[in-house]
Amino acid sequence: MTECIFCKIIDQEIPSYKVYEDDKVYAFLDITQVTKGHTLLVPKEHVTDIFEYEPALAGEVFARVPLVARALEKAFPEMQGLNIINNNKELAYQSVFHSHIHLIPRYEETDDFSIHFGNNQGKYTAEEMQEIADKIRQQEEA
Ligand code: 5GP
Ligand code: ZN
Numbered sequence: 001m002t003e004c005i006f007c008k009i010i011d012q013e014i015p016s017y018k019v020y021e022d023d024k025v026y027a028f029l030d031i032t033q034v035t036k037g038h039t040l041l042v043p044k045e046h047v048t049d050i051f052e053y054e055p056a057l058a059g060e061v062f063a064r065v066p067l068v069a070r071a072l073e074k075a076f077p078e079m080q081g082l083n084i085i086n087n088n089k090e091l092a093y094q095s096v097f098h099s100h101i102h103l104i105p106r107y108e109e110t111d112d113f114s115i116h117f118g119n120n121q122g123k124y125t126a127e128e129m130q131e132i133a134d135k136i137r138q139q140e141e142a
Helices: 005-010 055-063 066-077 126-141
Strands: 018-021 025-029 038-043 081-085 101-106
Touching: 005 025, 005 038, 005 101, 018 066, 038 055, 038 126, 055 066, 066 101
Parallel strands: none
Antiparallel strands: 018 025, 025 038, 038 101, 081 101
16 A cells, blocks of 8 residues: 555545546645645656656646646636746655645735745856756767
8 A cells, every 4th residue: 555645645545625637637735825726736646756757747747737827827816926846855845755746826925935046147157057058968868
């Protein structure tokens, strides 16, 4: 029997507030409701994180993101924006190891969500930037 909490939610062993379901994905309200309507979209197939996805499954899951996004927008016309977050591994704040996408509606600057994007422009020379890009590109081609 699975010990994964999201597999249990998908299998209805643990109750959840369902937002959307089809044969590939399940979407439900995050228990913490960072903001009203905060939703988690998960593949029904158990994958731990982004590194485990087959392309087909990734396509199926990510194709549903705009669908849920539009449903949130229609449900809450007062919504002013939407953050889409996917945490991978503990350092990057993943706490449930069944891959999931957070959809976090934004209502105002002072709502209970924040994110910090540091600006390290100037930290790398043009040559170093090129080296970084080349290194990543070479892995994709491998
Ligand atoms: P992570 O930190 O892995 O990106 O996100 C995991 C999310 O799962 C958290 O936002 C947390 O509130 C949510 N969560 C954990 N356990 C449950 C649960 O039993 N039910 C629901 N609906 N959400 C949960
Ligand atoms: Zn699972």
